[in-house]
Amino acid sequence: MVGGPSILAADFANLAEDVRRARDGGAGFVHFDAMDNHYVPNLSIGPLVAASLVPRTDLPVDVHLMVDNPDNLIPMFLDAGVASISVHPEAVTHLHRVLGMIRAGGAEAGVALNPTTPPETLEWALPYLDYVLLLSVNPGFGGQTFIPETTEKIRRLREMTDLPIAVDGGINAQTAPLVVEAGARALVAGSAVYKGDPATEMRKIIESGRRAAEG
Known part of the structure; x- marks a missing residue:
C-alpha cells in the first residue's frame, strides 16, 4: 500500500518544497491534476509545471488528465518525464490508441x-x-467529501482485475482504511495532507491505510 499527495491542494509558489515535505511523511508518488475548464469546471496546471517538478523530486509523478482531447497533451507530459498518465474514457474517442500512446512513450x-x-x-x-x-x-475540485459507495465499486473492480487500484477524493486517516480494506493499493490525498504539516498528515494517512492492509 502506497500513498501520495495531490498537489492540487499544495502551495504552488512553493511546490517542490511542499512535495518534499509530503515525501518526508512517506509519500511514494506525486499526483498531478491537469484540468482544462471544459471536461471539469476548473483550470489548473499543465505540462510546463510538470517539466519543472519532475527534476526537483525523486518521486514518480502521476498525471491525472481531467481534460477533453487528452491526446493533444500526452506527448508533452511524456516529454516532461512523468511516470504515469490516466485519462477519462468519456473524454477520449479511441481509448485503445490513447493507452498505447502513453505506454509507447x-x-x-x-x-x-x-x-x-x-x-x-x-x-x-x-x-x-x-x-x-x-x-x-x-x-x-479539492476538499470534497468522500462518496461512501466507492468501497463497493472497489470490490466490484477487484473481482474483475488484479491491476493496482488507486483512489482519489476525500481520502484522510478515517477513510483510508475503508478503501484499503475494499482492495485499494494506492491512496491519493490532497486537502488532508496540506491542511497542516504535510509530513505529519501524509504519515497519518499512510499508517492508517497500512494498518488496514495488515488486518
Whole structure:
C-alpha cells in the first residue's frame, strides 16, 4: 500500500518544497491534476509545471488528465518525464490508441473512473492498462467529501482485475482504511495532507491505510 499527495491542494509558489515535505511523511508518488475548464469546471496546471517538478523530486509523478482531447497533451507530459498518465474514457474517442500512446512513450497507462462510471466500462481495456484510478468525489475540485459507495465499486473492480487500484477524493486517516480494506493499493490525498504539516498528515494517512492492509 502506497500513498501520495495531490498537489492540487499544495502551495504552488512553493511546490517542490511542499512535495518534499509530503515525501518526508512517506509519500511514494506525486499526483498531478491537469484540468482544462471544459471536461471539469476548473483550470489548473499543465505540462510546463510538470517539466519543472519532475527534476526537483525523486518521486514518480502521476498525471491525472481531467481534460477533453487528452491526446493533444500526452506527448508533452511524456516529454516532461512523468511516470504515469490516466485519462477519462468519456473524454477520449479511441481509448485503445490513447493507452498505447502513453505506454509507447515509456509511462504507465491508467483510466480514471468518475463516481458513477461503472467498472464494466473497462472490460475490454484491461489488457492495455497498468492501473485504475477511482474517483471517490466528483472531479474538478479539492476538499470534497468522500462518496461512501466507492468501497463497493472497489470490490466490484477487484473481482474483475488484479491491476493496482488507486483512489482519489476525500481520502484522510478515517477513510483510508475503508478503501484499503475494499482492495485499494494506492491512496491519493490532497486537502488532508496540506491542511497542516504535510509530513505529519501524509504519515497519518499512510499508517492508517497500512494498518488496514495488515488486518
